[in-house]
Amino acid sequence: MSTTTTRRVEPTGEVTEDAPRALKAAIGPSDRIFRGVSRSGGLAVLAIMSLIGIFLGYRAIQALREAGISFLTTEAWEPNGGDFGIAAVLTGTVLIALVAIGVAVPLAVGTALYISEYAPARIKQTLISMVDLMAAVPSVVYGLWGAFFLQWNILGLSRWISTWLGWIPFLSVDGADPRDPLATETVYTASTLIAGIVVAMMVTPIACSVMREVFAQAPAGEREGAYALGATKWGMIRSVVLPYGKGGMIGGTMLGLGRALGETIGVYMVISPVFEIQPRILESGSNSVSALIALRYGEASDFELSALMAAGLALFLMTLVVNFAASSIIARSRSGAVSDA
């Protein structure tokens, strides 16, 4: 703009350069106050978030200095004895989240496809609000269901899988004897699998609504093009909707993963905590960082609290990374969908 000057001839005959005028907006006092207030609102949010990070970090330093690098590799949680680390709880967190995602993704993709492609137009809106509503159901309700219903109704499946597929390392169960008819079934309760399914119920609606939004944006022209070339409905979905929605599917999955990593109360109500790395997902006993915090904060000494803060910081950073990845994938996908979670 600054370089486009034109010559023009004044009536008096002299030639002048026509320079752009400086634009100066006069901001009144009320607008100045408005700008100040809204800017300080933004800064307050910034301050809260950085305070969380700073405070967690500050309180965690004490424990981290004591534990050093072994904080990431130790399997026990005895901070007062100086022997503590998040290897076990972190593994548990990740395992529960993976089970949850494994259950949630097929359900979310299927439901999102159903709502955007197969559902009759008149019930579509109802289904969408139902899924949104399910995302708003408190986690304690899912926890109740998991602890009082699922726990006891999934035993048969757990026993069957461990009996017949137990040769796969993750699916074996210590202390279970399938030939003993009087064997107690409690070795199958309170397992990673059950906690994972409970968490899956919580994250599926979120993942589903992100995916549905992206699927619905697949360009109509390409859909019609696929049909015009003789594609069946599934052929159209596979060649247009799914490639188009790939970014949204990955992003929705990671958003769900972020939620699954941080979920507390549903996991806490279901699992029986152990403090060693326990990779057998069907066996009783599991743990997660958030359940550890909820379990131990009460009678924590000052140093133990610092250790819990360190665990919280680790969880915080992990979910942060996952969610940033999710939002950047969603934003960079072809649809560039705006998602509201």
Next chain:
Amino acid sequence: MTAVDIRPADVGADDPSTGGTTLPPPVPPGSPEEPRRSLVLLRTSDIFALVGAFAASVSITFVLFTQLLPFEGAIGFVVLAYVLFLIVYALLVSLDDDGPAVRDKVAAVAVHGLALLLGVGLVFVVLYTLGRGAEALPNLNFYTEDMRVTGPLDPLTSGGILHGIVGTLIMITMALAITIPLGIVCAVFLNEIPGRLSRLVRTIAEAMTALPSIVAGLFIYATWITAFGLGQSGSAAALAITVMMLPIVIRASDVVLRLVPGTLKEAAYAVGAGQWRTVWHVTLPTARSGLMTSIILGTARGIGETSPVLLTAGFTAAVNTNPLEGPMVSLPLLTFELVKNPQPEMIARGFGTAATLMVLVLLLFAVGRAVGGRGPGQLTRRQQHRRVLASRRDAERFRRTDAARPRFTTQEEGQRR
């Protein structure tokens, strides 16, 4: 363009070398009429295939379960029957369809099955909670008493969840008192003053939605309770809930404010309004219903949070109306603490509490859908009707003031009167 054939007459219609359109040969007179093709998508054989596959899969699973294999449990039955159903259905369809059609139909059935599974699962969770809570819910004392004098073995006619209801209401009110102004001011900031700072704030707010709820509780526990030494209280819990609700409200409001048509704002600027007046009189009223929805979404989320309250509010069996001092309990936390007891009465109370909480959330959600759920400027029929009436009233008013105003009449008008 319409498909009118305007080819020159000398171009041969059936000569491909000249590149014209190939027309079908003319129908000789007297030939039998071509039968009309059926455009119906659903054929009888499809229904037969569905029913047959269902019957076959259930019968095979039944035989497998009872006679041949060491299977058990309802979940296993359903899983196996579903897998068998898909296989049998594919077989049946492949009898009279080709590959792509078989894949299409199997995919359709699989997608329907997944959606149905999720729907049934979610609805079941809700109904299960309501069902197990039904034992406690009809007792009126459940809503009017607290658990101060009720022992673990007392029947359901004694004790209730009044302390949880009061606590939840106090906490959510305090949280809303902070969240609504701060969240909306922040969303306005993101939209009205774009720049590097607002981009940073938007990124940070997005990151805050990822904040695990327990970390929010831990933060307040570390600052409010251990650093400031203020003790567990309702206000601490309200702050923790605020930290959870704030990013949700900011993000939802941000999206809604972005949808306000730019032309509206430009019109306000064009008649000389400042930025502040434009925001207050144009942007916010236009987005009102959407903002309402975002607040309700945040509330529904905040009201159901357990772990922040667990860390910051403590637990009490009595009603505490003072948010600044002493432990306070919310409905989700009360649920959590009640079902920890082994007695069936306490567990029934826990389910009743959860059902109450869920009904509260559902109500909030329904209100949110009724109030919002529409883009800015999109009106319901009733609102439209009201607008039309208001407009007519205005027109009438203009006419009246116009008529009352003394005016110069032209020659012609005077004659017409």
